[in-house]
Amino acid sequence: MKNDHCSIHNAVDGLTGESTSVTEKQKQSRRRFLKGLTTMLGGATVGSMLTGNAISVAMAYVPSSDSILTDGKVFNKAQLTLLKQICAIVIPKTETLGAAEVDTHGFIDNQLFHCHSKAQQKRAIELLNLINRTAEKSFSTLFLNINADQQFNLLTELDRGELRFDQTQREAFKELKRFICFGYYTSEVGATQELRYDPVPGGFKGSIPYKSSDPSWSTRGLFD
Amino acid sequence: MKEQVYINKTSEVYDAIVIGSGISGGWAAKEFCERGHKTLMIERGGVVEHRKDYIGENTPMWKQDLRGRVENILVDQQHKIQKQCYAFGNNTKHFFGNDRDLPYTTKEGTEFSWIRGNMLGGKSLLWHRQTYRLGEYDFNANKLDGYGNDWPIRSKDIEKWYSHVEIHAGISGAKENLPNLPDSEFLPPFEMTAPEKDIQAKFAKLYPERPMIMGRTAHLTKPTELHISQGRVKCQARNECHAGCSFGGYFSTQSSTLPAAAKTGNLHIAPNSVVHSLIYDEVSNRIKGVRIIDNNDLSEREYFAKVVFVCASTIGSTQILMNSVSKKFPNGIANSSGVLGHYLMDHNYNSVASGDVSGFEDEYYSGRRPSGIMIPNFYYKPDPKRGFLRGYALGGGAYREGWDAQQHQDGLGIDYKNKLKQAGKWRFGLFAQGEMLPRFENQMRLHPTLKDKWGIPQIEFDVRFSENEKLMMEDATEQSMKMLKAAGLTNVTGRTKHGPPGLAIHELGTARMGRDPKTSVLNGFNQSHDIPNLFVTDGASFCSSAVQNPSLTFMALTARAVDFAVKELAAKRI
Numbered sequence: 001m002k003n004d005h006c007s008i009h010n011a012v013d014g015l016t017g018e019s020t021s022v023t024e025k026q027k028q029s030r031r032r033f034l035k036g037l038t039t040m041l042g043g044a045t046v047g048s049m050l051t052g053n054a055i056s057v058a059m060a061y062v063p064s065s066d067s068i069l070t071d072g073k074v075f076n077k078a079q080l081t082l083l084k085q086i087c088a089i090v091i092p093k094t095e096t097l098g099a100a101e102v103d104t105h106g107f108i109d110n111q112l113f114h115c116h117s118k119a120q121q122k123r124a125i126e127l128l129n130l131i132n133r134t135a136e137k138s139f140s141t142l143f144l145n146i147n148a149d150q151q152f153n154l155l156t157e158l159d160r161g162e163l164r165f166d167q168t169q170r171e172a173f174k175e176l177k178r179f180i181c182f183g184y185y186t187s188e189v190g191a192t193q194e195l196r197y198d199p200v201p202g203g204f205k206g207s208i209p210y211k212s213s214d215p216s217w218s219t220r221g222l223f224d
Numbered sequence: 225m226k227e228q229v230y231i232n233k234t235s236e237v238y239d240a241i242v243i244g245s246g247i248s249g250g251w252a253a254k255e256f257c258e259r260g261h262k263t264l265m266i267e268r269g270g271v272v273e274h275r276k277d278y279i280g281e282n283t284p285m286w287k288q289d290l291r292g293r294v295e296n297i298l299v300d301q302q303h304k305i306q307k308q309c310y311a312f313g314n315n316t317k318h319f320f321g322n323d324r325d326l327p328y329t330t331k332e333g334t335e336f337s338w339i340r341g342n343m344l345g346g347k348s349l350l351w352h353r354q355t356y357r358l359g360e361y362d363f364n365a366n367k368l369d370g371y372g373n374d375w376p377i378r379s380k381d382i383e384k385w386y387s388h389v390e391i392h393a394g395i396s397g398a399k400e401n402l403p404n405l406p407d408s409e410f411l412p413p414f415e416m417t418a419p420e421k422d423i424q425a426k427f428a429k430l431y432p433e434r435p436m437i438m439g440r441t442a443h444l445t446k447p448t449e450l451h452i453s454q455g456r457v458k459c460q461a462r463n464e465c466h467a468g469c470s471f472g473g474y475f476s477t478q479s480s481t482l483p484a485a486a487k488t489g490n491l492h493i494a495p496n497s498v499v500h501s502l503i504y505d506e507v508s509n510r511i512k513g514v515r516i517i518d519n520n521d522l523s524e525r526e527y528f529a530k531v532v533f534v535c536a537s538t539i540g541s542t543q544i545l546m547n548s549v550s551k552k553f554p555n556g557i558a559n560s561s562g563v564l565g566h567y568l569m570d571h572n573y574n575s576v577a578s579g580d581v582s583g584f585e586d587e588y589y590s591g592r593r594p595s596g597i598m599i600p601n602f603y604y605k606p607d608p609k610r611g612f613l614r615g616y617a618l619g620g621g622a623y624r625e626g627w628d629a630q631q632h633q634d635g636l637g638i639d640y641k642n643k644l645k646q647a648g649k650w651r652f653g654l655f656a657q658g659e660m661l662p663r664f665e666n667q668m669r670l671h672p673t674l675k676d677k678w679g680i681p682q683i684e685f686d687v688r689f690s691e692n693e694k695l696m697m698e699d700a701t702e703q704s705m706k707m708l709k710a711a712g713l714t715n716v717t718g719r720t721k722h723g724p725p726g727l728a729i730h731e732l733g734t735a736r737m738g739r740d741p742k743t744s745v746l747n748g749f750n751q752s753h754d755i756p757n758l759f760v761t762d763g764a765s766f767c768s769s770a771v772q773n774p775s776l777t778f779m780a781l782t783a784r785a786v787d788f789a790v791k792e793l794a795a796k797r798i
Contacts, residue, residue, distance in 0.1 A: 060287050091641050098641070107291075115293040152637065159634050174632065181631040181644070186285040186292075194645060195627070199282065201591035203445075204461040206415030210588035216626045216647040220463075220592065 063187065067106030073113035074121045079128050080105055085144055086131070089155055090180050096194045104183035111179065120175070127172045131155075134164050191218035230271065231264075231492045233525055238264040238492070239793070241514060241529035243499050243544065246346025248535035248762040248778045250477030250485070251389065255786035256533075257490040261793075264527055265491065268498040268519060268536075269343035272319070274455075274478035278468025280315025288314050308727060309339045311350055311466040319349050319466070328683045329671055335724030336685035338539065338731075344495060346537065347729070348476040350466050353442045353594065354619075355395050356772035357386050357406040357780075361604040365659075366768050368606050369613050372567060372662030373738045375767045376748035379406065382780050385787075389779035392484070393475040394451050396459075396595070397440030404604040405772075412445045413438040414595050418587040419622040419650050424597070426711040434602045434707070439595035439619065442475035442776075454483050461591030474594070494527060496520055498678045501548040502532060502557055502758070510798075511557075511758050517678040531757045531789050531798055535782065538568075538731035538763035539668055543683055545735060545745075545760070546670050558735075558752040564745055565669050567662040567736055568687050569769040571728035572616075574721040575697040577704035578653030579713030581622060588624060588647055596621035599654070601771045612695040616658035617771045618704060624650050652713060656700035659771045660725070661692055662733055687725050697721075730774055735764035750785040757798040761785045 068080045075083060088100035112121050134154060135143040143151060157163045159177070161170030184190040191197050195218030239261035242252040249265060256263040271277070285291050292314045299307050306312050306320040321340030330336050341347040360379045366372035390409040398413040416424065416438060424436045443459040444451050456472030456479055465474050472479035485491045496519035503512045503526065513528035534541040542565055548557035556564045596619050603615025625648030635643065666688065670681035697720045705718040738744025741753035750765050752758040761782040763774055792798045
């Protein structure tokens with residue numbers, strides 16, 4: 001029986017092409033998911049069912065390492081390059097990859113185009129222009145050319161709406177941060193490596209121990 | 225499901241036709257089939273096969289188109305209304321009606337959000353699965369204050385039918401022995417979190433009349449042999465229910481009633497069959513069958529049966545009756561009373577309150593509970609000093625903030641990233657679920673000129689929340705905030721909203737039951753007063769909305785009505 005589950009697991013991994021990227025925890029979850037189903041249905045049905053559950057894989061945004069090399073749908077190359085650097089500053093690489101490494105900037109470009117208003121798109125572009133304009137005013141050069149401390153300080157001021165920035169500009173930056181966070185924590189790295197991912201919990205436990213070094217759950221119900 | 229279950233053209237005269245395949249239709253079909261009656265279930269939308277067609281299920285966010293959001297253009301063109309439903313998203317949108325094809329109007333100055341699930345299984349795939357019995361106070365409410373007509377049934381009439389459907393469907397919850405909310409046949413309840421238990425204990429001391437209980441929900445916390453025989457296993461606590469659940473963890477037509485009906489060999493299903501109207505024979509005073517417009521090619525066909533159960537959703541069912549006109553019934557079939565279309569109700573969710581819970585930093589939970597806590601209606605006894613009639617229940621729950629709540633704080637870089645990685649503070653919130661009075665003025669009618677693409681007159685809504693509902697929501701916000709503060713929560717905020725009716729997706733009334741044929745459409749068995757072989761067993765039959773989520777009562781009323789109809793058929797009275 002146990003072997004059956006393993007072979008189905010491998011078969012499904014093979015079919016969905018995930019065997020190289022899933023973590024051990026994900027595999028355990030997946031096994032639990034499959035175990036419940038195979039008990040009822042038998043392996044072949046489970047295999048076909050899971051491959052059928054791929055609503056829009058073809059349309060999903062696929063992260064790319066060179067999204068800044070061409071103009072995007074909302075941002076041009078220069079704006080994408082600037083946005084990539086902002087992503088890297090807001091959510092940097094630590095033990096896990098950061099927002100820039102998982103192409104959050106490319107994701108935002110795609111998401112803004114498809115799911116957000118023209119006004120929001122315009123606000124994002126204006127914000128990028130503001131960041132460059134402010135760098136030019138203070139340092140006579142573009143944001144990307146000032147040093148890491150200067151970049152960090154400039155964005156921190158913007159984030160607080162202090163000194164060189166006002167509250168409206170601060171709100172626009174908060175909105176951009178929301179796009180960055182959404183893009184990062186719903187990416188595969190953000191959801192499964194930075195946070196805890198458990199697609200099939202197997203049941204609800206109302207109380208488990210927690211210490212501050214534990215990551216929070218990335219997995220949510222559909223509408224929490 | 226076997227291919228031969230689905231039919232298109234047939235001249236067979238069935239024992240029973242069931243219009244609709246949602247919660248009520250699924251139950252009607254199961255009960256007829258299990259009593260050996262050849263049954264035709266008619267569904268206006270396409271087939272959704274259990275498991276196979278849950279195309280949004282189990283797909284990680286990063287693999288979903290637009291990470292679960294829906295394209296602007298698509299929303300604007302096809303889902304302008306449906307998008308208002310909290311459950312509308314990329315991996316559920318195929319279960320919602322298409323607003324472009326399903327137009328309706330509202331009377332000037334009024335608003336109504338009509339959420340539709342037009343496919344096999346109907347809204348049983350999309351429902352929120354909270355399940356509560358109506359109790360004696362609920363059945364008495366209209367009689368006591370004179371709003372609406374008296375329910376023709378009481379608890380004793382429906383108790384055993386509640387038990388009947390609960391055992392089959394699987395309802396999780398705890399026995400509480402409350403005067404205002406009868407217990408069900410329960411599977412074990414979901415667990416509360418540590419802060420919820422703490423708040424529960426505080427409320428028990430501060431507000432002994434307002435006990436806080438675990439929400440009751442149609443999920444298999446511990447499946448019985450019966451559930452396993454339906455092909456269902458334990459709820460995995462994914463809380464992605466609206467995308468469909470291959471485990472059968474929650475009750476739906478597909479997971480529960482359809483397999484039971486199909487097993488009998490007595491079930492046929494006619495998908496893509498939009499019911500235009502009922503075929504009425506004036507000589508025998510019986511419904512002979514139904515006229516269908518094909519969902520896809522708009523061709524016409526007819527189906528015939530000895531008895532017809534209309535389970536097409538509250539508004540859908542009444543639309544069919546209204547569009548079935550004859551010399552004897554010029555204003556809609558079975559409408560000799562003239563109340564058809566009137567007394568439309570919904571629930572009112574226009575009050576929310578929440579606050580921070582301090583402490584419990586070493587507590588967390590695992591899994592995603594598909595339910596919350598519930599404080600049953602504590603205004604179940606009328607009191608003129610209250611300033612409004614009826615009452616509300618409070619739902620809610622506690623959770624720890626994650627990245628999405630914490631992202632708004634100031635900060636950048638490693639510190640910010642590390643903060644968002646951790647579970648944040650605990651929050652606890654309440655929302656009200658208020659009763660809406662049955663009022664004659666609140667109604668739906670057929671539009672005099674506008675039709676849909678199947679040639680069926682569009683619905684025009686004329687529905688408003690009254691002053692009573694507004695006062696009730698203001699009270700709910702005030703009480704909720706007071707209770708949260710008393711329980712020691714901080715940063716307590718509350719808000720009374722002014723959302724239009726419809727979005728609770730608890731449409732009720734419009735073909736109400738009653739003892740008097742002059743003032744009601746249906747009798748105490750959901751049977752038309754006017755035409756003995758016509759039954760309406762969904763929410764249209766309700767006399768009052770109570771505060772409880774109504775689906776469990778749809779199930780019980782339907783099963784009870786089938787039992788009655790089968791006996792009447794045997795006695796040749798219908």
